[in-house]
Amino acid sequence: MKRSYCLIRQIIPQPKKLWIRLMFCWIVKLSNMLYDERLSPEMAEDQVIYNEHQVRYELAVALIQDLDSEAVVIDCACGEGYGVKHLAETGRKIIGIDISEEVIKTASVKYQADNLSFQVDSAEKLATVKDSTVDVVISFETIEHLPNYEAYLANVGRVLKTTGYAVISTPNKAVFGAKNPFHVREFNKQEFVEVLGKYFKQVKVYEQFNGLASWIAGEGEGKAIVSSPSKPYYFLAVVSQSELPKMPGTVMSGNGLAYERRENNPAWKLINKVYSIVRKFV
Known part of the structure; x- marks a missing residue:
């Protein structure tokens, strides 16, 4: 709760009246249960949020593998470092940035590599990053948290090289x-x-969908079939002042544990039990 309260306090001033503060704390506590604002793989592997992050980083890895071996990539608001770990496997120079000192300390211990480093910094300022020194900025699920999101976009543009992209x-x-x-x-x-478009000349927005999946673990090349797509749950944009990179094909991630967790929901178990009792009288 302490971490979440600190995050939300940056957005909303601390109330003076006691009853409002108590309600505020209750809302934050409830929000911890409803919203997964930082991904910890150990806690989330049986939840869809794991797959939501996984497909984004798989796409990012596919993109930066085409870069020069000396390329510099920033993961802005990297959280506990799950994505940084995968980006570092490409061999490029990866810098994980987050405003939380606690999170950066955890990530620095947990994920170590010669081409990987971490810095405490604000996504709105990127004060530790010099102008025009970065080839790619990766920044997933960040902009919606920032009071001054336009400063964030301006500074992402500032640190990128002329040919860089975010x-x-x-x-x-x-x-x-x-x-x-x-x-x-x-x-x-x-x-x-x-x-x-206010900060970048080139903007291309892609859509990210969620849904139940069924797959057969076969051999050779696979095939992805999407039936009855819903509205996109997320948008993923690639932006630059110059030519945009070529995007890889569709990236999908299935989660058997999440489906199993859904099937083990107490409500489902109760329905199944009632059904088994009713069946005896049919």
């Missing part, structure tokens, strides 16, 4: 109906395109 994702406002107290500003697709 990969930025955010939730689709049209899908997430419940108000997430950790989000300052959410965007629909048009709003996202417009705000990115």
Whole structure:
């Protein structure tokens, strides 16, 4: 709760009246159960949030593998370092940045490699990063948390080389109906395109979907079939002042544990038990 309260306190001033503070703490505590704002693989492997992050980073890895071996890549708001670990496997120079000292300490111990480093810094300022020194900025699920998201975009543009690009994702406002107290500003697709276009000449927005999956573990090349797609849950943008990189093909991630967790839901078990009793009288 302490971590979440610190995060949300940056957005909303601390209330003076006791009853408002108590309600505020209750909302934050409830939010911890409803919203996964930082990914910890050990805690999330049986949840869809794991796959949501996994496909983004798999796509990012595919992109930066085409870069020069000396390329510099920043993971802005890297959290506990799950994605940084995968980016570092490409052999490029990876820098994980997060505003939380506690999180950076944890990530620095947990993930170590010669081409990997971590820095405490604000996504809105990127004060530790010099102008025009970065080839790629990866920044997933960040912009919606920032009060000054336009300063964030300006500084992402500042640190990128002329030929550099950024990969930025955010939730689709049209899908997430419940108000997430950790989000300052959410965007629909048009709003996202417009705000990115204020800072980058080239903007391409892709859509990320969630859904139940069924697959057969066969041999050789596979095939992905998407039936009855819903609205996109997230948008993923690639932005640059110059030519955009060639995007890889569709990236999908299935989660058997998440499906098993759904099937083991107490409500499902109760329904199955009632059904088995009713069957005896048929």
